[in-house]
Amino acid sequence: MFLRLTGARHAARPLAACGQCVAAGAGLAANDLFTREDRHVTDKAGPDSAPALPGCTNVVLVRSGIPRVYRCLRQGTAASALVYPVRVDASTAAAFNKQAKALQGVSHPHVASVLESGVADGFPYLISIADAGTLAEQIRSQLRSPADLAVLGRQLAEGLAALHGAGLIHGGLTPGAVVLLPDGRPQLSALTLGLGQHTGHAALNSPSQLYVAPETLRDGTLTASSDLYALGAVLHAAISGKPPLAARMGETAGEHILRVLNEPPARLEVLPDEFAELIALLLEKDPAKRPMSAEVVAAALAALATPTTAPMPPVRPVTAAPTKQAAPATPPLPRPAVMSRATLRSWPTTTAPTPQQKTTPAPQQPAAAPSPPAGPPATGGPTPPAAPPQSGGQGPSPASPPPAAAPAGGASSPAAPPAVAGVKRRNWLLVAASVVVAAAVITTFALVNRKGQTDTPPISGPTPTTASTPALAVKLNPPADHSTYVDLSWTGPSDVNYAVVIAQVGQPADVKLVYKHTKYRVNVVPGIQYCFAVQATDGINKMETDPRPVRDAQCER
Known part of the structure; x- marks a missing residue:
C-alpha cells in the first residue's frame, strides 16, 4: 500500500495529514512527486524538452532532477539553465521573480551567479555560468580529507551566510546542489526560491530527502537553521560517501523518515573530536541546539582549517567556559549495525562458493599428558573431509588447524565470521532491495x-575445485x-x-x-x-x- 499526498493545499505540511500512515511504515508512490493537487501548479515540463529560453541556443539536458539543468549557448558563451519543471500561475511567478532578483543581487564567490531569470512558457528558470560538475559526482570518485572538508565547509557556510543576509533560504542543499567551477571552487546552486512546495524539492522520495532537516520533513519548515542541518549532512557525505542516515535495505520511505526524526547519526570517527562535534551540532534534531548562524559555522571551520594555538570560536553561546581537564578516554559508542547483503543470511551469494580446502595437520609434539577437556581431542587418523560451510559462514570449521601455540587437542580460536567483516565495510544502502x-x-x-539436463545422480568424489x-x-x-x-x-x-x-x-x-x-x-x-x-x-x-x-x-x- 502506498502513501499518497493528495489534496494538499499548503506545502508547509507534507506529513501533517499522514503521520499515522508513516508510523505504519507505508511507502510513497513515486509519481506523487509530480501529481500533487496544488492550485499553484497547472502543468509539468516535458521529460527531455526545455521551454524556449530567451537568448539560449543549442539547449541540451545534462542533469535531470529538480531543477533540471540544461547546457546552452548564451551570446556565444556556455551557460547553465536551471528549469523548475512545473508550470506556475501568475502569483507564484511573481513570488519567484522577486526571490530570483534578490539572488541576482548576491555577489559571492561561493554562490552561483545568476545571469538572467524569469518565467518562460509558465516555467521558472535561472541562467548561470556553466559549471564543471557537482559535488555529488566528485564524491562518487573521491572523498574529501579532513583538511579539505574544513575548507569546503567554510566556503559553503560563507555562501549560506551571504544568502541568509539577503533574506534567502536555500531550502534544497544537497551534494547535487553544490556545483564546481573549472578551478574547483564550490558554489551553492539550485535554490528552491519559494518553489519547494510545488516542485517537491523537500518532499518524500525526492533526492533531497536524505539531507532535509527533521522539522522540514515534519511540517515543511524552511529556515536558516534547516539550511545548516543540510550543510552538516552534505559535509557528512563528503567525508564518508553517504548521508548521515541513509536508507537501509528494504526500508520504506516512511520508515526512513521515522529514523531521521528520531535516530542520531553515527559519529564521524575519522574526524578530530572538535570537527566531529561541530558536524554533530549541525545535525541536531532540535533547531535550537544547532549553531546560531552560518557566520559562526564559517568561523569555526576556518579555525579548524588553520591550526592555531588560539581556541576554536564557540559555536553556541555558553554561560561558562570551564577548562577542559584531561579525562580518561571514553570508549567510542558501538557503530549501528549495517543492514547489507553481508549480514543477511537469506541473501543468495553472487559468486560460486569456494570449497573448503582439505588441510593436513601440522606435525605436533607428542603430548606428555592428556589435554584439558576444552575441545574435542585430536585424533591420529587422517583428517576427515571438511563439512560444507554453514549459512552465514559462522562457527569454526572442524578442519581448521589449532594455533601453533596451543597444545594438541586444545580448542582452536574460531576465526571472525565473514558477516562481521561485511559490517566493517561501513557501507550503507541508499536504495531498497528485495x-x-x-x-x-x-x-x-x-x-x-x-x-534439458539429465537427472543422473552425482558421482561421489572429491569436491570440484574452483578452477573447474x-x-x-x-x-x-x-x-x-x-x-x-x-x-x-x-x-x-x-x-x-x-x-x-x-x-x-x-x-x-x-x-x-x-x-x-x-x-x-x-x-x-x-x-x-x-x-x-x-x-x-x-x-x-x-x-x-x-x-x-x-x-x-x-x-x-
Missing part, C-alpha cells in the same frame, strides 16, 4: 539453465539517463541468462529476467534516484555486477 525477489530470480536462473567452474565476468556500463527512461547495457558471455535489478529509493527492488539479452530499457520517474545492477548465471555459477547509480543516487551491492 531479498525474496533476488532469491527467486537466482532459483529461476538455475531452472532455466538446467532445462570459472567465475562469470559481466560488466554493467554506465546507464544512459533520458529522464523518463534509462537505457542499460552490459558485456558478458553470450550463453548465460541475465536479470536486471532495479532499485528505487524507498521501494523494494524489482528484478526483470531478460534471458540472454545484453540491453534493457527501464521506464523511470523523472527526478527520482535509481540504482541498477545485472545478475547472471550459467546454471552453476552466479554473480551480480556492482550497482550503477543515476541522479546522484548512492548504491551498495
